[in-house]
Amino acid sequence: MPVCITFDTERNYYETNTDPSIKAYKEKKFTMLENAIPKLLDISDDYDIPYTFFLCGEVAENCSNLFSNMNKHLIGVHTHPFTHEKIFKGTSPNDRINDYLCKYTYDEQCRMISEDLRLIKDNLNIKPKIFRAGKHSVNLTTFKALDFLNFQLDCSLHPQFQLFGWHPYKIKNTNLWELPTYSDISPEIAPSVKKLFRITSFTKDYFDGVYVGIIHPMIFGNPMINTPILFEKFIDIIENMVKWDFNFLTIEEAFNKSKKDKLCNNIGFIINKSTLPLHYLLKNYSYKSVLK
Numbered sequence: 001m002p003v004c005i006t007f008d009t010e011r012n013y014y015e016t017n018t019d020p021s022i023k024a025y026k027e028k029k030f031t032m033l034e035n036a037i038p039k040l041l042d043i044s045d046d047y048d049i050p051y052t053f054f055l056c057g058e059v060a061e062n063c064s065n066l067f068s069n070m071n072k073h074l075i076g077v078h079t080h081p082f083t084h085e086k087i088f089k090g091t092s093p094n095d096r097i098n099d100y101l102c103k104y105t106y107d108e109q110c111r112m113i114s115e116d117l118r119l120i121k122d123n124l125n126i127k128p129k130i131f132r133a134g135k136h137s138v139n140l141t142t143f144k145a146l147d148f149l150n151f152q153l154d155c156s157l158h159p160q161f162q163l164f165g166w167h168p169y170k171i172k173n174t175n176l177w178e179l180p181t182y183s184d185i186s187p188e189i190a191p192s193v194k195k196l197f198r199i200t201s202f203t204k205d206y207f208d209g210v211y212v213g214i215i216h217p218m219i220f221g222n223p224m225i226n227t228p229i230l231f232e233k234f235i236d237i238i239e240n241m242v243k244w245d246f247n248f249l250t251i252e253e254a255f256n257k258s259k260k261d262k263l264c265n266n267i268g269f270i271i272n273k274s275t276l277p278l279h280y281l282l283k284n285y286s287y288k289s290v291l292k
Contacts, residue, residue, distance in 0.1 A: 077130070130251055
């Protein structure tokens with residue numbers, strides 16, 4: 001069964017294990033990525049698996065050296081309004097309400113997305129065709145903007161917006177396709193992730209499909225966390241997926257396969273709904289098992 005490991009790649013976003021830090025956002029640092037990305041790429045090489053990185057424009061501008069050798073990986077655009085100070089309506093990067101892309105007009109969304117696109121193109125010599133909004137915050141206006149900017153694929157919608165099942169579909173009145181994200185597969189919730197993939201391994205002959213999992217790579221470089229344990233859990237997840245005959249693809253490869261084969265993973269949708277929601281109900285992430 002195909003699986004995509006995707007990373008939403010942003011600046012340092014917290015300094016403690018429970019409380020997001022305004023200071024960390026405002027300082028516009030990227031040390032967590034600098035610590036995490038080389039090790040994640042080493043794991044990719046060890047297991048010969050591709051990743052899909054959705055980059056904020058400011059990441060490409062400040063960390064181009066980290067993403068200069070992406071031969072087997074795929075780069076996409078990741079837009080957070082808080083990274084666009086001239087357009088952002090909030091008072092701080094931690095203003096969660098105003099960090100939703102769908103809160104902005106068509107012109108404002110176009111300006112933010114096109115600026116991120118430009119920064120990636122100028123610094124990495126890549127022109128991405130895939131997109132994911134921060135906090136999955138798309139609306140019809142976003143789709144219109146993406147279509148105007150010649151994107152081919154959006155990966156912003158979360159399963160909670162799907163009535164049932166998983167499948168790529170074309171956005172009406174555009175040339176844009178939607179490939180829904182499936183679930184958080186971060187190593188902090190490794191037991192639930194392994195349960196999800198293990199159950200699916202028994203059913204894959206009957207309910208084929210593609211999993212699109214999302215991780216924030218900054219967690220692997222957080223100085224407040226025992227990151228070796230996180231890397232061990234991440235490797236354990238990968239090794240189990242290899243053992244259970246999962247096939248690792250980039251978003252583009254998965255989309256082309258699922259579109260061609262008309263794959264839809266209904267059983268996976270049900271399993272995901274039953275095993276992972278508790279993670280999202282927590283007020284704050286719990287790092288008790290990985291704190292130093």
